[in-house]
Amino acid sequence: xxxxIVAFPSKKVQDFANSYRKRxxxxxxxxxPHMTIKGVxxxxxxxxxxxxxxxxxxxxxxxxxxxxTSKVSSFAPVTNAIYFKVEPTNxxxxxxxxxxxxxFSDEANYTFVPHITIAQKMNSSEHDxxxxxxxMIGAEFEEEIDRLHLLYQLEDGSWTVYETFRLSGAE
Amino acid sequence: xxxxIVAFPSKKVQDFANSYRKRxxxxxxxxxPHMTIKGVxxxxxxxxxxxxxxxxxxxxxxxxxxxxTSKVSSFAPVTNAIYFKVEPTNxxxxxxxxxxxxxFSDEANYTFVPHITIAQKMNSSEHDxxxxxxxMIGAEFEEEIDRLHLLYQLEDGSWTVYETFRLSGAE
Numbered sequence: 001x002x003x004x005i006v007a008f009p010s011k012k013v014q015d016f017a018n019s020y021r022k023r024x025x026x027x028x029x030x031x032x033p034h035m036t037i038k039g040v041x042x043x044x045x046x047x048x049x050x051x052x053x054x055x056x057x058x059x060x061x062x063x064x065x066x067x068x069t070s071k072v073s074s075f076a077p078v079t080n081a082i083y084f085k086v087e088p089t090n091x092x093x094x095x096x097x098x099x100x101x102x103x104f105s106d107e108a109n110y111t112f113v114p115h116i117t118i119a120q121k122m123n124s125s126e127h128d129x130x131x132x133x134x135x136m137i138g139a140e141f142e143e144e145i146d147r148l149h150l151l152y153q154l155e156d157g158s159w160t161v162y163e164t165f166r167l168s169g170a171e
Numbered sequence: 172x173x174x175x176i177v178a179f180p181s182k183k184v185q186d187f188a189n190s191y192r193k194r195x196x197x198x199x200x201x202x203x204p205h206m207t208i209k210g211v212x213x214x215x216x217x218x219x220x221x222x223x224x225x226x227x228x229x230x231x232x233x234x235x236x237x238x239x240t241s242k243v244s245s246f247a248p249v250t251n252a253i254y255f256k257v258e259p260t261n262x263x264x265x266x267x268x269x270x271x272x273x274x275f276s277d278e279a280n281y282t283f284v285p286h287i288t289i290a291q292k293m294n295s296s297e298h299d300x301x302x303x304x305x306x307m308i309g310a311e312f313e314e315e316i317d318r319l320h321l322l323y324q325l326e327d328g329s330w331t332v333y334e335t336f337r338l339s340g341a342e
Contacts, residue, residue: 001182008331011172015326022327029200032331149332155186156193160179160203161320161332 002153003048003162005038005055005099006031007145009067009116016139017084017118024082024119024130031159035067035086035116037148038099047104048152048162054102055150055165061098063169064146065091069116072134080127083115084139095167173324174219174333176209176226176270177202178316180238180287187310188255188289195253195290195301202330206238206257206287208319209270218275219323219333225273226321226336232269234340235317236262240287243305251298254286255310266338 008014017033043051069084086092096112119130147166151159179185188204214222240255257263267283290301318337322330 011323011325011331014331018325018327018329029329032325032329147334152182154182154189154203156189158189158200158203160182160185161335163318164332164335 001043001045001048002040003043003051003104003150004036004040004153004159005148005150006034006036007067007148008032008034009141009145010143013069013084013116013141013143016141017116020082020118020134024122025117026121027117027157030157031151033116033118035114037092037096037114038102039110040153041104043104048150051102051104052150052163055099055148055163058095058098058102059148059165059167059169061169062091062095062167064144064167065089065095066142067092067145068142069139072118072131072137072139073115074127074131075113076124076127076131080120080122080124081117082119082127082131082134083117084141086114086116088112088114172214172216172219173211174214174222174275174321175207175211175324175330176319176321177205177207178238178319179203179205180312180316181314184240184255184287184312184314187312188287191253191289191305195293196288197292198288198328201328202322204287204289206285208263208267208285209273210281211324212275214275219321222273222275223321223334226270226319226334229266229269229273230319230336230338230340232340233262233266233338235315235338236260236266237313238263238316239313240310243289243302243308243310244286245298245302246284247295247298247302250291251293251295252288252291253298253302253305254288254290255312257285257287259283259285
């Protein structure tokens with residue numbers, strides 16, 4: 001089964017992201033707006049219990065962090081995905097690192113660029129058309145994230161939450 | 172903001188339910204297959220913290236329960252919704268009662284009929300057409316549910332998980 005770990009931003013940010021995703025993101029109906037912290041990995045139902053226990057240990061060492069977005073950016077030309085760029089604070093990078101140190105990681109060498117996707121799977125002309133518009137509108141948010149969610153994927157591609165974890169590390 | 176408390180069945184049951192929901196349930200893309208345990212209620216962001224604390228207390232007094240579905244049933248003529256009927260065990264009814272005793276309940280007098288919806292918002296002729304087919308195929312599942320999920324609704328109608336709660340009551 002496929003799993004991943006994400007943070008969901010506040011309803012306000014999710015609603016704003018969805019106003020774009022509804023039109024520009026074919027994954028719109030599969031998952032609500034999110035920032036991936038540990039990318040998709042495969043595990044069976046027994047393995048995931050071990051992973052969940054390890055995640056529970058990791059979050060004990062991390063306190064709530066600030067999710068700050070400052071602008072709209074794009075992964076083009078690597079892939080035509082547009083996103084709210086999330087500031088890669090030391091807290092967030094450390095959290096990512098600790099979660100990826102848990103077994104069943106996706107490609108460990110992939111650079112972590114924290115983001116909330118708002119548009120993807122477009123062809124280049126679509127991308128080049130809407131990117132300047134979205135960039136101009138921008139995305140300035142700042143809020144506290146105090147929990148992570150371990151999700152799994154159903155056969156139709158949609159994601160269900162398996163468990164939430166509070167970032168309960170001491171100040 | 173709108174909140175609710177549900178249990179998600181296993182991936183197997185969700186995949187099976189989705190094979191129908193994809194065609195017959197307009198809420199298909201808003202939430203994955205679930206059994207509602209505390210129906211929709213309104214709360215603001217401060218109130219929900221209190222509710223979450225109370226839910227955390229309730230789950231301490233309840234152990235994991237068996238979710239057993241035996242057949243496909245329908246709420247018609249009250250409403251044209253078809254569902255997997257979930258056996259209303261004493262454990263489940265007690266859990267429902269304790270969760271509904273928390274403030275911000277929906278109509279307390281509404282009878283609790285545990286179910287997993289697979290089709291809804293049909294007109295009567297559609298309903299009468301597909302109901303016998305689904306009924307014949309049936310839905311026999313039995314599994315353990317060890318956690319609940321507190322969800323909130325976004326402006327577009329989709330649901331995000333706020334927090335999961337383990338049913339950690341002693342045997």
